[in-house]
Amino acid sequence: MDAERLLRAVVVVTAALLAAMVAGWLSALVVRRVGRRRYRRFMEQLSQACRRPWRAMLVVVALLVALPFTDLAGSAREMVHHALVIALIGASAWLAVRVLFVLEDAAFRRLPVDVADNRRYRRARTRIGMLRRLTAVTVTVLAVASILMTFAPLRTLGASLLASAGLAGVVAALAAHATLAHIFAGLQLAFTDELRLDDVVVVEGEWGRIEELRLTYVVVRLWDERRLVLPTTYFTTTPFQHWTRNDSRVLGASVLYLDHRMPVDALRAEAQRVVEASPLWDRRDWVLQVVDTTETAMVVRVLASADDAAKAYDLRCEIREKLIAYVREHHPEGLPQTRVAVVAPPEQP
Template sequence: MHSYLVTVVAALAAAAIALVVVEVVHRLTRRWGRRSLLLTELTEHAHRSFQVAATVLAVQFAVRFSTGYAVGSQWRQALLHLLVLAVIAATAWLVASLLVVIEDTALARFRVDVPDNRHARRVRTQVVMLRRVTVVVIVVLTVGVMLMTFPAVRGIGAGVLTSAGVVGVVAALAAQSLLGNVFAGLQLAFSDAVRLDDVVVVEGEWGRIEELTLSYVVVQIWDDRRLILPTSYFTSTPFQNWTRTEAAVLGTAEFEVDWSIPVQAMREELRRLVEGTELWDGRVCVLQVTDATGGMIKVRALVSAGNAGALWDLRCLVREHLVAWVRDHRPTAMPRLRTEVGNGTGELPWQWVQPRRSGRRTADSEVPDDARLFGGSDDGDARSEAFVGPDEQPTDSRR
């Protein structure tokens, strides 16, 4: 009984001392680390795990040195083994907390609330995936170390190793889909094919990558729905990534109008519209006739915006404005079907709308940039080289 009491008192005293020491260290770290992000993260995320690990370790040492080997050896060995398991688990928790603190400190250097955040989102995606992998590895190693403390497990270790190959093959075949998703998640994280907050089009839905794990990807659809897809989907199925290289994107608004539409006037109206809205980023504003078959022509307005959300609103604004402009200022250019009955010479007043006289015809060398997508401006020239290729110098075939 005396041995039991000594052990209990020693364990309580060791736990109290450990708690006091940890609390003092915590207060000093919080006071000194007001201007240090690393120390602040340590006080917030690693305090509880450090407290548990220090307490369990102190109790384990107190029990070990306060009891003799001859006195109560059976319960002593059982208690010490239990404390060893607790120390292993608490240490793993502390290591995982320290890794999370380091990862959070590294992520704080890369801001994602800025317009050009592609590099920051890439780093954030990789760090989040590494965090999940490290936590899984720490848990597996902790369970393995805890099992190795049992003599029976160490005794059958040789048999387990000899059958590990067969078990591994069976497990791989049984978990083929799961392992495929895990490796696909790692591939996505480090191949830079998709990142957190990327704007993508998958399964005909436009949305943003909200969560990226080792087994599945959550896409937040524009109407706040969530599309859950396995990670292997993004390695085996084509999808659109609008922010692969930069957040700025291009968008179109198409119109089917009558042949009598004054294209240059419509082009100038588009320019006035985009210059008066903050949604346009000032890069691209082009209006072109892309088709002229049948009874109508197809006019396409191509505009640019700083991000996908602004582009959506800008495209809707362009449609609304130009539809109203055609209706109010060019009603004869509205889509219509013609059926001519009567004088085939076209001399009746309702058969032809007299064209408006313009002040001066624009020369070919004075074609505005709004009429050209590939060329006519620095951005257009760069786009032409990207899609067509740089101009090649003609070679003399006689050489």
């Protein structure tokens, strides 16, 4: 009799696994057929990302359906059923998170950042990424909570803990205070439009772009490809320079130290020629001014506008290089000089 039950269980489980395989094959076929007509790239990515969790969920569902036909009884059947329910919850959460990732990637493809005015796209990408992470965390927490609630002793324990929020609750709240502060700061940055992906900022004296905006930290890609990792609370409590808050266009400044004999009008004419000939200038603003003077030199500043910070930096370097070459070739007397007066000692009587 035991051998017959074992054989029956093996046959039922094998049939359930075969049914799950057939269902997985049919669902993949349907996805491919739909993908040929519309949303091909999205359906291919969805099929590739969700293949494993979908198959795992089909196998668990098939085993749950087949369990009553296996002749298992008593505690063995309850244990197997409990394990399958836990596996189903885990597979469902796995599938939901994968679907969220695919949807985010599809939304990102419709929001390019390699365009001239991408501020709206960057804001949308930042919020979508933050929502995906929040939803993924929520799904994970719900899955873990659902699994714990399948155990009767844990349900009683959870109720007693909720009913008695004493010293342990206060300690836990204090321990979680820093993490919660970072999380709320990350939400504030994303949904109040204070910070977006690819924004240009100056933090800790370093120029860079926002590469990642997480719930608890921000990654800034510096100009020399280093990464500066800062907590999200840094941007809500510490002043920093935001070069693309409302507009990506910026003014670049090139400063020259020249001798007082340098003719400013000639230098201004050359600066105009250099700026207007440069493809980096956005045809908006430029100006040359003597902004300061010292005992040995005058300080000349050239301001020129560009579409973004990267172009403004290159434009500053180009203006500086060409004006120095111009002064050296046409007005060498305008280069900084140090004057020394040699005074002969008075003749002795």
